[in-house]
Amino acid sequence: MNQQALPDDRVTALVYDAAAAPSMHNAQPWRFRYFRGSRAFHVRADLDRVLPHADPDHRALHLGGGAALLNLRVALVHEGWHPAARLLPDPTDPVLLASVQPTGLGSGESDLAALYPAIHQRHSSRFPFEETEIPQEVRTALADAARGEGAMLTFPSSWHLQQVLELLEEAEARNLTDRGSGQDLAEWTRIDAPSVNTASDGVPGYAFGPRKRGGRAPMRDFAGNRPVPGRGTAEFERNPQLAVLSTAHDRPEDWLRAGQAMERVLLLATVEGLSSSFATQALEWSDLRWPLRDPVSGTGHIQIVLRLGYGPKGPSTPRRPVPDILEIQP
Structure with missing residues (x-):
């Protein structure tokens, strides 16, 4: 696998996929950094987007960050990479939720690729569902x-x-x-x-x-x-x-x-x-x-x-523009 830094347009596309994740009240409490030198992504908490009453301990914030991390992993596998992820990799930086290092394709993650089409198809549906039982x-x-x-x-x-x-x-x-x-x-x-x-x-x-x-x-x-x-x-x-x-x-x-x-x-x-x-x-x-x-x-x-x-699919909801949530560093 190519060890060069990912082109900026591919980084942008990957973060676009990651940010399609759900979050409480669609607050989208995350930011991303990409380091060209190490080819690493950082998923970071955005503490300006917490819900002080409903989420005082930031549990829901971490759930949303984890969902965005999963989307990023799925997108990387879809691109042919193995996403080596570490949770809370720096104890001195609690806002850093996870790091992801794209490496050569490995075993154990290839099944994630099949989920990629659903990233932008998944929307919360607040409409009535059928009574049909899930098999x-x-x-x-x-x-x-x-x-x-x-x-x-x-x-x-x-x-x-x-x-x-x-x-x-x-x-x-x-x-x-x-x-x-x-x-x-x-x-x-x-x-x-x-x-x-x-x-x-x-x-x-x-x-x-x-x-x-x-x-x-x-x-x-x-x-x-x-x-x-x-x-x-x-x-x-x-x-x-x-x-x-x-x-x-x-x-x-x-x-x-x-x-x-x-x-x-x-x-x-x-x-x-x-x-x-x-x-x-x-x-x-x-x-x-x-x-x-x-x-x-x-x-x-x-x-x-x-x-x-089984029921109507929900409508898409807004997402922050990628330039507002992504920082690319040398």
Whole structure:
């Protein structure tokens, strides 16, 4: 493999792919550096883009950074490289989330290339899904994808599913009357953005989806108490299919692993024809996060709750221009 620095246009394209990752409220809390001399990428946290109320410990920031890292790895494998990644490589620089060194193609990563087309096809869908059950073989493949990144993915059912849904409902009710949650929404939602080209971040009104008038799907209402002209209502699924992603520990490095696992699951779900959205409300309240875990095993730290199913694909949401997030150094 060529040991020369990547051309600037290829670096730009790779970061464009990485930045298609999801993040809480689409805050996109990341920056990238590329060093021509060492041919290394750095994924860095952007602390100007944290959500002080919903994410005071920066856990969601690390999840988003991990998702962007996974996209970068997928894009590099697609280009024919092996991405040698290190998490939190410099203890003296906590803003440096990961480094990635493109090397010769190696074993164990080639399956990531198949996920590349999904990077720009994956969008959160806040629309009703069908009641069609996800086949067991697809669930197994999604769980294997999470396991490959050092996380666990389970599909709660029966009374555990009911417990998760009740916790999410409680959190959503709190958020609707909580001043801090309202401030986060006010900063990171764009009710007056009619298209993807009128904003560079946040959740635009056209991506809110309809207001829920029935069903059990756990939907965050990004409008809060604000009216959205032309927004309709809809019945959502009665039997939502949720996936809970957890890690054995709860440290920043585990959050980064969970972010990579989350994005790997979402990309594979997209390839398999599934739509997805997030149900993170209960994770934003410390007293509700712990009860989300499987009470039978009693193990694991819940990092994300996903809603999966067959239904409309969500619209694309804004992304910051690559020149705003990429720095190329000698």
